[in-house]
Amino acid sequence: MTRPVIVAANWKMNGCLSLVDEMTASLAKVELSENTRVIICPSFPYLASFASKQIDCNLNANIALGSQNVSEHEKGAYTGEVSTEMLNEVGVKYVIVGHSERRSLYKETSSLVAHKVAKVLNAGMTPIFCIGESEQERETGQTNTVLASQIQPVIDEIGIENFSKIVVAYEPVWAIGTGKTASPELAQETHQFIRQFIADVDLEVAKKVSILYGGSVNAANCKELFAQQDIDGGLIGGASLKVDEFSHICSAV
Numbered sequence: 001m002t003r004p005v006i007v008a009a010n011w012k013m014n015g016c017l018s019l020v021d022e023m024t025a026s027l028a029k030v031e032l033s034e035n036t037r038v039i040i041c042p043s044f045p046y047l048a049s050f051a052s053k054q055i056d057c058n059l060n061a062n063i064a065l066g067s068q069n070v071s072e073h074e075k076g077a078y079t080g081e082v083s084t085e086m087l088n089e090v091g092v093k094y095v096i097v098g099h100s101e102r103r104s105l106y107k108e109t110s111s112l113v114a115h116k117v118a119k120v121l122n123a124g125m126t127p128i129f130c131i132g133e134s135e136q137e138r139e140t141g142q143t144n145t146v147l148a149s150q151i152q153p154v155i156d157e158i159g160i161e162n163f164s165k166i167v168v169a170y171e172p173v174w175a176i177g178t179g180k181t182a183s184p185e186l187a188q189e190t191h192q193f194i195r196q197f198i199a200d201v202d203l204e205v206a207k208k209v210s211i212l213y214g215g216s217v218n219a220a221n222c223k224e225l226f227a228q229q230d231i232d233g234g235l236i237g238g239a240s241l242k243v244d245e246f247s248h249i250c251s252a253v
């Protein structure tokens with residue numbers, strides 16, 4: 001089973017209009033291999049600009065727009081929130097759901113995250129569903145239990161038959177923004193656990209689902225990480241804000 005290589009950029013609360021211009025201009029020149037998919041997730045105010053630049057720069061159809069979050073509600077009196085319908089309208093195809101920063105800083109629970117995953121799927125977009133353990137959880141041997149407790153509510157909410165329609169992003173919290181990347185061997189071992197956990201429910205779904213690694217991915221380490229059997233690309237923070245480095249990652253994998 002050949003799964004695509006997905007390179008997703010999570011700009012977090014960084015970037016500006018000129019970064020949208022520079023990134024789209026640079027991506028327009030990048031030679032992507034046929035099997036590569038690129039997803040750029042800027043902050044809400046830049047989504048529409050990115051979408052119009054996609055057209056102006058005639059970007060490769062394998063470069064898509066993503067959002068970093070979405071409301072679990074349909075519409076109405078939810079000041080400051082953004083709905084799936086609004087994201088759809090501006091051309092968003094992917095939505096990051098349950099990033100560890102949303103879970104820890106904004107107290108998003110695994111059940112809320114599962115609800116959002118379903119909402120995104122029902123709206124015809126692809127959730128990038130994030131999971132990961134803290135440093136303390138890894139050190140005390142709880143990694144697999146934590147990951148299972150994050151994945152199971154999503155299986156329960158959407159049904160295993162829909163699980164291959166989502167993208168999973170494994171991001172160990174201790175590797176995010178710290179420069180402490182998981183070694184390729186450790187990342188592979190954890191990805192293998194995630195795929196096996198899904199395979200125990202449905203082998204075919206497990207073979208199809210894309211599982212990305214995130215946490216201090218950069219131009220120097222991406223190739224070795226993405227070459228691992230169960231690693232299907234990356235969710236990239238800091239390095240995705242550097243136009244040359246990010247473009248290099250997209251063309252190198």
Ligand SMILES: O=C(CO)COP(=O)(O)O
Nearest residue numbers: 010176177215216237238
């Ligand atoms: O959180 C991340 C992507 O969602 C990873 O961030 P860094 O690549 O900056 O470690």
